[in-house]
Amino acid sequence: MIRDITIGQYMPGNSFLHKMDARSKIVLTFAFILAIFFCKNFWSLGLMVLLSAVLVPVSRVPVRSVLRSLRPLIFILLFTAVLNLFYTKSGNVLWSWRFLTLTDKGLYTAVFMAVRILALVAVSTLLTFTTTPTDLTDGIERLLSPLKAVKVPVHSLAMMMTLALRFIPTLIEEIDRIMSAQKARGADLETGGFVRRAKALLPILIPLFVSSFRRAYDLAFAMECRCYRGGEGRTRMRQMRFTVRDGAACGVFALVIAGVAVLNFFFKPLI
Template identity: 50%
Template sequence: MLKDITLGQYFPIDSPMHRLDPRTKLILLVLHIVAIFLANNAITCGLVTALTLLVMLLSRVPLATYLRGLKPILFVIVFTAVLNIFLTAGTKIELFGYQTPMTWEGLVLAGKMALRLVLLIFASAALTYTTSPIALTDGIEKLLSPFAKLGLPTFELAMMMSIAIRFIPTLIEETDKIMKAQKARGADFESGSLIRRVKALAPMLIPLFISAFRRADDLAVAMESRCYQGGNRRTRLNEIHFAGIDLGATCIFLLFFAVTVALRFLL
């Protein structure tokens, strides 16, 4: 169960997508999401799908991994699709001579919404699979740096984010360990009534919180003892650079975006 979490997991391989500047990827993802929501006819939908597939191909991450990332929101996709099919006004679909409450318009809308959701997940997964959490927070920090002049604590925000991201796998591991230890003492997390199950969580949550506090304390001491001080005067080991490949990617995305926008409003 715990190892099924793939969204937000970095794939440590090398690909053109991995080499892009995280800032480029972040901005282009936002642009691409706008394009996905603007696409409303066959051609524009085809365009955004093609671009998403291209990105997925270039990331060299197996398709199965992308599909696994879809699992948690499969229910949402199916649910909205069903609602759309039944609740949209329009011509009713006839099946075997009977009139059904489904409509053709609803079917089209459902398909479009499902496509958008799937593309949205794929596109954001392509970002998180190819960008390490550290690079991602670096990128976000750099993108937010203009706001630092307005008093936004960008550095601290980025630091908090990278620490939070860094500790997700650690806490998952810890949870797994504690669950196993309590199971070895006869704990049962999977059966019984809802109240029983919530009660059964205490032996897991209390040790987990205690260990999280202990870790936070240790980390704070370790950072302080190495004279950590946030702020702008810190330099980095790995600077991020906007390179030729970023320019190329930006051009491709802008071109697709322009065509999508033009086709949406012209057709």
């Protein structure tokens, strides 16, 4: 279960999306998310879904992997769909039973919301599938760098993010190891009430915290040994470049967003 976390699941590749500048990918992903919230009817939403459907083969990420990343959403999707189904009271009643009423508008809204969430998550996972965590945080750092003017420690924040991402797999491995070691000493993690189970976690959490602190200390020491002293005057091994490719991608996005505006204008809004 703990292994299913998909944060930072980069898939090595050489596609158009892989080669794009991380900054433009981040900006365009946000643009996509905003645009999809501005969609007012199935026509404009359809255009956005079409765009995400095109992006998947362009990224050359296996469709199965994208679908797998959507799987954890099932619960949220069902939950919002059910709420939308029964809480929308306007429109023509299709079916009703006691306090439950189902209207055609409710049905449309439920489908609309579900499609919107799916497209949104699919595109954001494409960002993490095609961008290494390092590039991602680098990109965020560069995008936020104007905030340095108001004394926001952008570089430190980005570094913290990089380190946090880097240590997720390490910590998962560590938890696995400690759990096995305590189970070998007869620790029972599965039975008992809430209090007993919470108590049973102590033999795992304490060694985990101890080793995390040790690791953090070692890392800080190693960084200082390499004369790390923050972002001031630091150059990069890999420069980020905004290329023709990024220009083209931005152009396509601009067209799609224009399309959304036009479709919103010409067809009657659903919600």
